[in-house]
Amino acid sequence: MMTNAILVAGGHGSRLYPFTRYTQKTLLPLYNRPVIDFALATIRRAGVKNITIISNEFIGQIAQHVGGGLDGEKIHYVLEEEPLGVGYALNLARPYNQNCRLLVYFSDNITTLELTEEVNRFNTTEASPGCVLLAREEQHPEAFGVAILDENGNVSGIIEKPENPPSNLAIGGIYLFDEHFWTYLDTAMSQQGDDFSISDVIRQYIQLGNAKLLSVGEETWVDCGTPETLFLASQMVKDGKLNPEPHR
Numbered sequence: 001m002m003t004n005a006i007l008v009a010g011g012h013g014s015r016l017y018p019f020t021r022y023t024q025k026t027l028l029p030l031y032n033r034p035v036i037d038f039a040l041a042t043i044r045r046a047g048v049k050n051i052t053i054i055s056n057e058f059i060g061q062i063a064q065h066v067g068g069g070l071d072g073e074k075i076h077y078v079l080e081e082e083p084l085g086v087g088y089a090l091n092l093a094r095p096y097n098q099n100c101r102l103l104v105y106f107s108d109n110i111t112t113l114e115l116t117e118e119v120n121r122f123n124t125t126e127a128s129p130g131c132v133l134l135a136r137e138e139q140h141p142e143a144f145g146v147a148i149l150d151e152n153g154n155v156s157g158i159i160e161k162p163e164n165p166p167s168n169l170a171i172g173g174i175y176l177f178d179e180h181f182w183t184y185l186d187t188a189m190s191q192q193g194d195d196f197s198i199s200d201v202i203r204q205y206i207q208l209g210n211a212k213l214l215s216v217g218e219e220t221w222v223d224c225g226t227p228e229t230l231f232l233a234s235q236m237v238k239d240g241k242l243n244p245e246p247h248r
Contacts, residue, residue, distance in 0.1 A: 001099075001100060001101055001122075001123065001174070001179060002049075002100055002101070002123055002158060002168045003006060003048055003100065003101040003102065003103055003122045004050040004051070004052070004096070004097045004101070004102055004103070004140060005010060005043045005047075005048045005050070005051045005052070005102070005103040005104075005105060006051075006052045006054065006090065006093045006097060006103070006104050007036075007039060007043065007052065007053045007054070007062055007089070007105050007107050008086070008089055008105065008106045008107060008200065009024055009025075009026045009050060009053060009054060009055040009059075009062060009107040010021065010048035010073070010182060017095055018059070019022070020092075020126045020158055023058055023061060024055055024056065024058035024059075024062060025057070025108060025224075026035060026039065026063060026107045026108065026226070027061055027062065027065065028060065028117065028224075028230060029098065030110070030224065030230070030233050030234045030237050030242070030244075031234040031235075031236070031237035031238050032237070033112065033219075033237070034065065034106060035107065035224050035230075035233075035239050035245045036065070036107055036145075037065065037244040038194060038233075038242055038243075038244050039105055039107045039110065039135050040113055040231050040246070041243055041244050041245055041246050042105070042110075042114075042115060042161075042239075043072075043103060043105060044245065044247075045114060045116060045125075045175050045243075045246060046113075046114070046115040046116045046204065047116060047120065048103055048118040048119060049052035049072055049073050049074065050073070050074045050096070050097075050100075051069070051073065051074070051075050052075075052076040052077075052078060052093040052096045053066070053075065053076070053078065053096060054078045054079050054080055054089050054090075054093055055077075055078075055079070055080060056079075056080050056081075056083070057079075059077055059078075059079050060231065061075070063077050063105075068145075070205045073167075074152065075117075076093075076096045077091075078092045078093055078096075080092060085194065085196060086109065086118070086187045086196070086197065086198055087185065087188070087196045090104070091185075091186065091191060096159065097180070097231055098178065100124045100179065101123070101129070101176070101177065101179055102124065102175075102176070102177045102179050102181050103115065103119065103174075103175070103176055104174075104176075104177060104181075104198070105173070105175075105230070106173030106174070108173070108224045108225045109134075109172050109173040109174050109208065109221050109222070109223055109224070110221060110222050110224055110233050110236075111134060111174055111220060111221040111222075112221070112236075112241055112242065113134065113214065113220055113221070115174075115176070116212070118132050118206065119176070121199075122176055122178070128178045128179060128180060128210070128213065129176075129178050129210075130178055130205050130208070130210025130211055131166075131176060131177045131178065131181075131202060131210060131211050131212070132175065132176035132211075132212045132213075132214055133155065133158075133173040133175060133197060133211060133212070133213050133214065134168065134171070134174045134175070134214050134215075134216065134221055134222040135145070135147055135169040135171055135172065135213050135214065135215040135219055135220065136169070136170050136172060136221055137168050137169065137170075137215065138168055138170035139168070140160060141162075141165040141167070141168050141169065141170040142161060142162055142164075142165050143161060144170035144171060144172075145158050145159070145160050145161070145171040145197075145199050146158065146159050146160075146161075146162055146165045146167060146170060146171065147165055147166075147167050147169040147170075147171055147213060148166045148168060149166075149169070154213075155206060155212075155213045156206065157206060157209050158199050158202055158203060158206065159201070159234075160199055169213070169215055169217040171190050172220065172221035172223070173198075173221075174221060174224070175198070175202070175204075177201070178210075180187065181201065184201045184204040184205070185201050187204065188203075188204065189226075209237070222236065
């Protein structure tokens with residue numbers, strides 16, 4: 001069963017005003033390339049060939065930049081006409097991503113981690129592989145979803161923006177989900193309504209013991225959603241720590 005990618009590039013980027021008044025935040029530069037190039041490169045180096053990009057009124061700018069994709073790729077563009085939450089946005093991509101496994105990538109998260117091994121595992125494993133969560137050691141994890149670990153160091157829960165974090169492992173916006181994703185999404189959206197978050201899907205995997213944490217220190221991923229983190233990621237590009245190329 002092959003793995004598809006959903007690249008979520010929605011939202012108004014209000015933390016990056018005034019830069020995002022006239023362009024989507026994923027088209028802002030990281031040193032010498034736009035943010036989206038680094039997200040797409042991570043997806044492509046992992047061997048994913050079917051990619052759906054969700055975005056707002058700036059989707060035409062993204063399509064103009066990305067184009068029809070590389071040889072052998074299928075890229076679908078989906079317009080999110082109004083921001084009605086992450087569940088609504090993901091459902092817009094559903095027609096192109098049924099009966100497959102998924103790499104769900106929130107586009108302002110840039111990672112130093114290569115996902116090739118995990119995507120290969122998802123492509124080749126007959127038994128449902130559950131979900132994989134990227135995590136980073138964070139000095140101030142209270143701004144993120146935070147992993148709760150059991151006595152064996154396995155993830156046993158996730159809590160959103162806790163005042164007293166149970167660990168220093170912040171969960172990043174890059175996930176691998178098996179073929180049960182849409183069923184769990186429907187369940188979570190029916191239960192949570194407007195309060196739905198992607199963590200409500202993850203908790204269902206965790207309850208079944210089907211969640212795996214990938215943590216590789218402090219630079220596993222960078223959320224490029226603020227001017228400060230955009231600058232930090234740009235410095236990482238300049239230092240050669242981030243790769244915008246689709247091949248190694």
